[in-house]
Each structure stands twice: as structure tokens, then as C-alpha cells.
Amino acid sequence: MKTTAHTLIDIPFEFRHTCWFCGEPSSALVQLPRASANTQCLEHAPLTIPACKECHAIKLSKHLRSVWALRAHINQALITKYAKHLGIGESWTEQELIDCDFSGAILGGFGDSAWKMYEIAKQRISYQGWSISLEGVPLDSIDDTVHFTFEGIDYTSIHHCIDYFATATDIDKELLVELVNILSAERFDYALKIAKLNKRISPYRRDQIVEEVRLQEAEQQEALHIREMDALQNRTHSLVSEVTISGVVVPVFAIQWAIEKGIKNLNDLRDLEDDYFDDFAHLGGAVAFQSYDGLQSYMTARTDLTWVNSNDPNRDLCTG
Ligand SMILES: [Zn+2]
Known part of the structure; x- marks a missing residue:
């Protein structure tokens, strides 16, 4: 009570x-x-x-x-x-x-x-x-x-x-508000530094600074995105294993290519056949052809779930 x-x-x-x-x-x-x-x-x-x-x-x-x-x-x-x-x-x-x-x-x-x-x-x-208590009992209330x-x-x-x-x-309050909007409260320190370096500014100058910071942020976000994509790709790459079907080896680069293109089946592969040969022309006709042939067998084999479950080392990757 x-x-x-x-x-x-x-x-x-x-x-x-x-x-x-x-x-x-x-x-x-x-x-x-x-x-x-x-x-x-x-x-x-x-x-x-x-x-x-x-x-x-x-x-x-x-x-x-x-x-x-x-x-x-x-x-x-x-x-x-x-x-x-x-x-x-x-x-x-x-x-x-x-x-x-x-x-x-x-x-x-x-x-x-x-x-x-x-x-x-x-x-x-x-x-x-100091922490609040009443006759030795801590106050039951959260700050x-x-x-x-x-x-x-x-x-x-x-x-x-x-x-x-x-x-x-005597910083420019409007500038600081705009900077915090762009940079978020977590980077208040940085926003404040910019505001301290740019006291008593004209509205035109303020707009310039805000625009510059906005651009920098966008570029950094973009760079971050690219780094993340690279990391993701490297991770996928290291997870891909080559597959042997009826004695034909399907190399990692071919499976990797299929994953990157989002190829899920034989039809997808055939649609991009020309792309495949363009992308791997530098390997020479024989290697390109052999690996493409292997990839076709692999796509065919992957339609058989029993085979996938017991033989496909890449079953958890996104080609399925
Ligand atoms: Zn006091």
C-alpha cells in the first residue's frame, strides 16, 4: 500500500x-x-x-x-x-x-x-x-x-x-541539429566537432557543410556495402566444393559462377549459356566446354533430392 x-x-x-x-x-x-x-x-x-x-x-x-x-x-x-x-x-x-x-x-x-x-x-x-533506500530497503523504481x-x-x-x-x-544550433540528423546520435561527437569548427556561419555556408557531410556519409555507406558484399562472396567462395558426377569434375569456379548468377536449374543455366562462355573464354575452349558440361550434369543431378541429400557437398548453398 x-x-x-x-x-x-x-x-x-x-x-x-x-x-x-x-x-x-x-x-x-x-x-x-x-x-x-x-x-x-x-x-x-x-x-x-x-x-x-x-x-x-x-x-x-x-x-x-x-x-x-x-x-x-x-x-x-x-x-x-x-x-x-x-x-x-x-x-x-x-x-x-x-x-x-x-x-x-x-x-x-x-x-x-x-x-x-x-x-x-x-x-x-x-x-x-547515492543509491536510494528507505530504512535499508532499496527504492523499487527504475530510472x-x-x-x-x-x-x-x-x-x-x-x-x-x-x-x-x-x-x-556559440556554435550554430541549426547546423548541429542538421548534422545530428545525418550522422545520428551515436556520432554526436563528430557532429559537434564540425559545428565547433564552423561557428557563426551564413545560411549558405551552413547548407554547403550539411551537403558535404551528407555526401560523405552516402559514400561511406556505399563503401561499407561493397565491403560487406565482398566479404559475403569470399565466405561463399570458401564454402563451395567441387563435385564429381559420373567421373566428370565440376570445378569450384563454375559452381561459384552459377551461385552468383542465381542459377537454380538446367533451364536457368541454358538461358545464360552465352554468358558462361564469355566469362570463361580466357580459360580456353576445352576447359570452358568441359566445365560447362559438368555444370549441366550437376544441375540435372540436383533435381534428384535423394542424390542431393547424400552426395551434394553444396546442398546448403543457394543454388538449390
Ligand atoms: Zn544541490
Whole structure:
């Protein structure tokens, strides 16, 4: 039975002063749901969770169904709030900041604190909390909110991740969206690299880049397809065995040719007789004729299922 009272989640000793959402020192308690009237849509018992002042102050939607949705919501709010700090790490490396040697009242301050600000923000949004249990019993609820993870940060979707980079850096959001559409979420890394190299571009330039990437992808797909076909053919080739029928040897190359042409019977073979002699003219008339003759016998023999089952070494290949 679901209880309506909020229960404080178990807090391991080492986390006794820690915000479950971001890892900062805790000083408040978040109640889920905030108003006791909303317990119906919650997937688990009402919870009380230790939080820092800032996470506690984030406005919550009334329709949060689980603590995981709550965490994702707070995480997104922190990402949006600290986008500029997070952007420092996206645009600079720590060494670059040191090398720049910013000085003066404003820039000097930036050089000193910029990397620290970035690290704190990054740590907070990557923080995972500890596993939730209530009086020693693990919470019976599965986290189904994370749909995209990039560089250690969980996003509720790829769109949130794109939004993050669009806010944190000055990349062209439209370009990144189009690139992800072509390259898929799995290659977000590559899409982001292209977008970072092409900031502040004209619509015309954007179209050019998108078209180029689309073309590259198509070519790669084509190359991949050819490689797969080659591999398949090599595999088939190594599986084909020569056959001897009434003392006549039917060589592997002839059987291989029949498989490639999709020949299933004597009629198919006769239809392509000219092709056969064209393809094997380089072997000389005698060899071509003998092997063709063997192939005819083989096709005839293959109509006899008893023969096929007991004598045909290629019965599992696709000529049957
Ligand atoms: Zn917090």
C-alpha cells in the first residue's frame, strides 16, 4: 500500500551533509511531491531528499512522476543556469587559460577563476547521488529518464544536449541539429566537432557543410556495402566444393559462377549459356566446354533430392 507521508531517504555517513542532486553541501530538504495532494501520480512512496539551498530553490513541475524525473529536472535547471561557466571548458583548455596570462582588473579575475568555475559546474551536473533506500530497503523504481549521455553528463534527450552546447558555446544550433540528423546520435561527437569548427556561419555556408557531410556519409555507406558484399562472396567462395558426377569434375569456379548468377536449374543455366562462355573464354575452349558440361550434369543431378541429400557437398548453398 502506498503511504502518503514523506520518508527521508537513507543517508550514508559520508554523505551526511551532501546535496543528493549536485554534491554540494546540503542545507535543506526537498519534498517529492511538494504538495501532498500530488501523491497519486508518483511511481513510488513520497520522499524527502537532502539538497543544497540552490537545488532546493529550483521551481518544480507538479507532474514529476519519480525521483529520477526530479533529478533530471534539477539537472537541466543547473545546466541552463551555469551554461556560461560550462562553456569555459568547452571553449578553452586549462593550459590555454594559463598561457593566456590574463591581466588587469577584469580579465585577470577571469583567468584566475574561470577554470575553477567550469570545474565546479561540471562536477555538479555530473553528480549522480547515492543509491536510494528507505530504512535499508532499496527504492523499487527504475530510472528511465536518461536517454542520452555525452562526456559523462546525462541528458533527458539528445535535444537537451544540443540545447546545452548551443547555450554553453556559440556554435550554430541549426547546423548541429542538421548534422545530428545525418550522422545520428551515436556520432554526436563528430557532429559537434564540425559545428565547433564552423561557428557563426551564413545560411549558405551552413547548407554547403550539411551537403558535404551528407555526401560523405552516402559514400561511406556505399563503401561499407561493397565491403560487406565482398566479404559475403569470399565466405561463399570458401564454402563451395567441387563435385564429381559420373567421373566428370565440376570445378569450384563454375559452381561459384552459377551461385552468383542465381542459377537454380538446367533451364536457368541454358538461358545464360552465352554468358558462361564469355566469362570463361580466357580459360580456353576445352576447359570452358568441359566445365560447362559438368555444370549441366550437376544441375540435372540436383533435381534428384535423394542424390542431393547424400552426395551434394553444396546442398546448403543457394543454388538449390
Ligand atoms: Zn544541490
